[in-house]
Amino acid sequence: MFESVGSPGLWIAFLIGIGVLLAIDLGLFHRKARTVTTREALGWSVVWVMLSLSFNGLVYLWFGSERALEFLSAYVIEKSLSVDNLFVFIVIFRYMDVRASVMHRVLFAGILGALVLRGVFIIVGIGLIETFSWTLYIFGGFLLFTGVRLLFTDDESVDPSGNVAYRMARRVLPLTRRYHGSKFFVRESGRLRATPLLIVLLMIETSDVVFALDSIPAVFGISRDPFIVFTSNVCAVLGLRAMFFLLQNVLDKFAYLKYGLGLVLAYIGAKMLLAEGLLGLIDPFEVPIGISLGIVAVLIGGSMVISLLAPPDPSHQEVLENTEAASLIAEIPADASITTTYNDLSAVVRKTKVGRDDEESGVVAKPELVEPAAEDEPS
Numbered sequence: 001m002f003e004s005v006g007s008p009g010l011w012i013a014f015l016i017g018i019g020v021l022l023a024i025d026l027g028l029f030h031r032k033a034r035t036v037t038t039r040e041a042l043g044w045s046v047v048w049v050m051l052s053l054s055f056n057g058l059v060y061l062w063f064g065s066e067r068a069l070e071f072l073s074a075y076v077i078e079k080s081l082s083v084d085n086l087f088v089f090i091v092i093f094r095y096m097d098v099r100a101s102v103m104h105r106v107l108f109a110g111i112l113g114a115l116v117l118r119g120v121f122i123i124v125g126i127g128l129i130e131t132f133s134w135t136l137y138i139f140g141g142f143l144l145f146t147g148v149r150l151l152f153t154d155d156e157s158v159d160p161s162g163n164v165a166y167r168m169a170r171r172v173l174p175l176t177r178r179y180h181g182s183k184f185f186v187r188e189s190g191r192l193r194a195t196p197l198l199i200v201l202l203m204i205e206t207s208d209v210v211f212a213l214d215s216i217p218a219v220f221g222i223s224r225d226p227f228i229v230f231t232s233n234v235c236a237v238l239g240l241r242a243m244f245f246l247l248q249n250v251l252d253k254f255a256y257l258k259y260g261l262g263l264v265l266a267y268i269g270a271k272m273l274l275a276e277g278l279l280g281l282i283d284p285f286e287v288p289i290g291i292s293l294g295i296v297a298v299l300i301g302g303s304m305v306i307s308l309l310a311p312p313d314p315s316h317q318e319v320l321e322n323t324e325a326a327s328l329i330a331e332i333p334a335d336a337s338i339t340t341t342y343n344d345l346s347a348v349v350r351k352t353k354v355g356r357d358d359e360e361s362g363v364v365a366k367p368e369l370v371e372p373a374a375e376d377e378p379s
Helices: 008-029 038-063 065-095 100-131 135-152 164-172 196-220 226-238 240-247 257-275 289-309 315-329 338-354
Strands: 185-188 191-194
Touching: 008 100, 008 226, 038 065, 038 226, 038 240, 065 100, 065 196, 065 226, 065 240, 065 257, 065 289, 100 135, 100 196, 100 226, 100 240, 135 196, 135 257, 164 196, 191 196, 196 226, 196 257, 226 240, 257 289
Parallel strands: none
Antiparallel strands: 185 191
């Protein structure tokens, strides 16, 4: 059975504190749709990291160094693994032609959903481990397999059109023809319809579910305390939105980060298997949490340093440019003249190479989502 350092009162206090922070974030600082600047994203990233470290300090004061190191290790792992997920977010936003000024709203709603889903995953994971002890072998083997696959798989392709939420939403949801600012639902002709922005949100949520399948078992490899597992996840996820706006233009520079993440996952998987004695083949062996934290820090930090020092790998940027180009080409009318098509294709090349005009991006919804229609009023 798992023992937790978190009393009911402490759980309630933590959840209330998170609710207050989110209300302040959305209600005071991001009430209106606007583009988040790099400077602002840096400031918020520092704020969230400092709040997380402050909470880690409280964990140290209340429960000792062992629990504090577990929290810090789980937080670092979750934060590091989330970087790869940010790349998927960028591809989704570009594929769906989302305006920069409404990205914060989507990410905020996405994080609320992620917090709920992670809470459910953690509860289910704890229940499985308590009921079936062999679940730890499955978690450990899965992490080891995932880590090795990251090390030896070169496929960097990301296809948003294959997202299950994207495909199902097109079939079952009544959709508007265009984006309506930061709204997920609007009324048209007396009927409630979903906007394409809701599909973007669903795509973000489903990608986070896939990401959580790696990250939650990885945290269980560090700590079995539900309070430590949940709070470290929450603290890492809360800073994800600010980190997205901070790193969205430089993620392609960390080409070798995936190898560091692969080694981290493989290490944690091996650590879990060793702690359980490899099905009785050896005596259970626990790696001290301080050593685990050092190994994770060296692997992640080393892969980032190598990425910055080594010649740039264009694979990430190629995925982004190809995704954006496909999105823009899809908007060229099928019955356009040869001259018009040539001019439009030239514009695609200029946009994907030089950069998109933010005032134009995000105005028209993906044409394959809905049927063509006249322009709506400005949002």
